[in-house]
Amino acid sequence: MLPEHLRADVATLWAYHDLRHEPRRSDVGVGLGSRDPGVAVHTAELFHAGRFPLVVFTGANAPTTIERFPRGEAVHYRDIARELGVPDDVILVEPEARNTGDNIAFTRRLLAGREIRSVTLVTRPYQQRRAYATAKRLWPGVDFVCASKAASFEDHVSGEEDVERVVSMLVGETQRVTEYAVRGFAIPQHVPAGVERASDRLAEAGFTQRLLRRPGDHSM
Structure with a gap:
């Protein structure tokens, strides 16, 4: 308590950490791996709302996630999204990232063959500010907006x-x-x-x- x-x-x-970005359509939604399955759920909700046509889940494991997601954060996020009706052919998995910098850099590498001008970063509410600042440093020229399930x-x-x-x-x-x-x-x-x-x-x-x-x- x-x-x-x-x-x-x-x-x-x-x-402070919830940026409260105005929702807008992006080229891709990127669900950043963590111990919170709500990130995958919210990514699926945003996909169904038409916020983006393509989904990337990124994340390997950390000591705090290995028990909950033994096959890796991104893999389990994909499973959650599939169960919520997101088609398998619009989901890409980046299973190697072990921190937020990796999430951004490895996702950029994964999408290198596509024209990506805008990205919705789906995160835990208190990760938004750092995710945004990291993405702006590591992936210049892209328009980023952060999204999380609204919650106190x-x-x-x-x-x-x-x-x-x-x-x-x-x-x-x-x-x-x-x-x-x-x-x-x-x-x-x-x-x-x-x-x-x-x-x-x-x-x-x-x-x-x-x-x-x-x-x-x-x-x-």
Whole structure:
């Protein structure tokens, strides 16, 4: 259970990382692998809504996903999308990516023979900002829009997601906005002072599991 005095700080970070992009049609929808099957579900929903004619699922495994998706994140995402009626012939699978940079770079490589001018990145709500910044750095000239299933923090953690893990992810994502721009992994983005203060208070409260701890940590 999240202490009451920290709820406003969590809400601040949650709102910061959800870019709230205006929906628009793209050449391809890219579902970024994670432990959240809701990404695959939302990708299927957007396909059926006519948001894109082609789907790519990208992701191998991480320590947090191997038990849930033993055959790889992208492979299981494809299975979910098929069950939801997405035709097999419009789904491409990129099964090697192990971080967000790989997701973008390997998807770009997979689609190299196609004319791609616009991409919808389908992610967890709190991954949007970093995914967008990474994509803009690694795939210039493409118009990116982010999409996630609309949900509050409370909605997101009402299922199987652990509160402590998600709050730690929010703190880690906030750190990476600045740090990854410095390292050249992503484009720079403004971090409001209120967001910095909220992240600092949550870190001081012990939500530090996803902070970068040493130079050379490339857990993108």
